[in-house]
Amino acid sequence: MTTDDYILDDGAGLGLSRGETLSAGAAAAIARAARFGKYYLYALLAYLAISLLTPLLGIGATAEAFEEAGDGLGGQDRAAMLGGLIFVYAMILALYLYPTIMFWGFTHKTPAGLAADAQATVVEGLDNLRSTVKYIGVFTLVVLAFYAVAAALIVAVGLAQ
């Protein structure tokens, strides 16, 4: 069933009972959360963009400072610094792109769906929220597991010596 069919069908094709519907108060609470989430996302992206652009601009300044001090960075050194930064940026992009897109979906699709009374769009927006929180949760567990393994290895090496 496509999204359009689902909207036209109003959920009846999925066996939904015509039971309780979303109240005005609950819809307002979801819309408010999505609105603040949108501002939060914009602020976070602006903060990240500035934090990530600063070191990129700093490479040129650092290279010039070294050159002025008579200890010029060679073309290879500058390329290595740039390559390292690009690698770090690619890692950050790979890790944060998915949750950012999902969170963007929650903050934009959910209020649009509520305004249009479109069940499928609201569900899609809230499912995006679920995906965002799940991704952050799994990522956190993986990082904690990594720290636990690292700590265990350090203790094991310390005991062995």
Add this chain to the structure above:
Amino acid sequence: MSDIQLSDPRLVRALVGAAKWSRILAIISLVLIGLFSLAMLLAFGAIVAMLSTQPQFAGLAAIGTVPLAVLFGVYLAIFAYLAYLGLRFGTALRADRDRVISNAAIEEGFGHLARFFLVSLVLIVLGFVGALAVPLLMVSSLG
């Protein structure tokens, strides 16, 4: 009243899933904050004294242990409050026996989530202002 059906299994799955992971994240955060607070209570003075011996942290000794402890306490309390809001969002959104989430639960849960985003937004703006203000203050004090 809208036409959005609360009995939609996809809607229930999305909300219950978001709430479950929110609870997990909040519990992990609270445990980590608790452990960190305990470590700070037991060894805060020793940690500050050890860091002060490093040239890059020499300024810590000048601030003093008590103001630093208060600063860390406020910092941890803010993060604990954020984790608490996440936990309240996660515990409010539970499906009943008929796999339906009530309007009251949605209103309560998303109220906490909105506050979570608002506090996080304020923290980012404050961090941004702080990141700009500190270098400007340093430059003005040098001038």
